[in-house]
Amino acid sequence: MAASKKKPTTSQWFTGETPLEELDPSKQVAHEIVQVRRDLMPSVDRIMSADLTEPQRHQAIGLFQASLVDIDDPFRNPDLAIEEARS
Numbered sequence: 492m493a494a495s496k497k498k499p500t501t502s503q504w505f506t507g508e509t510p511l512e513e514l515d516p517s518k519q520v521a522h523e524i525v526q527v528r529r530d531l532m533p534s535v536d537r538i539m540s541a542d543l544t545e546p547q548r549h550q551a552i553g554l555f556q557a558s559l560v561d562i563d564d565p566f567r568n569p570d571l572a573i574e575e576a577r578s
Contacts, residue, residue: 500526503536517548520556528559537569543576551576 502522511519521535538551554572558564566572 502526503532503539515545515549517545517552520549520552524552524556524559531559534569538573541573543573547576 502525511522517539521539524535525532534555538555539548543551551572554566554575555569558566566575
């Protein structure tokens with residue numbers, strides 16, 4: 492009996508229709524975050540739906556992701572990550 496391929500877990504930013512590595516970089520990071528921490532969905536959604544260019548969005552979601560290892564990092568607040576990306 493052949494082993495079946497496990498279908499990747501989907502998220503709001505990754506439906507499985509397009510390979511993950513072909514998504515915009517910010518969508519790849521957003522998907523990665525919510526795969527590990529579903530409770531962060533509102534914060535990730537706040538960043539992903541902000542009025543930002545793709546490079547700004549990638550910077551903001553990257554700042555947010557990096558902040559998850561330090562409880563005192565100000566960029567755990569998605570609004571501060573967004574504002575930093577805009578500046």
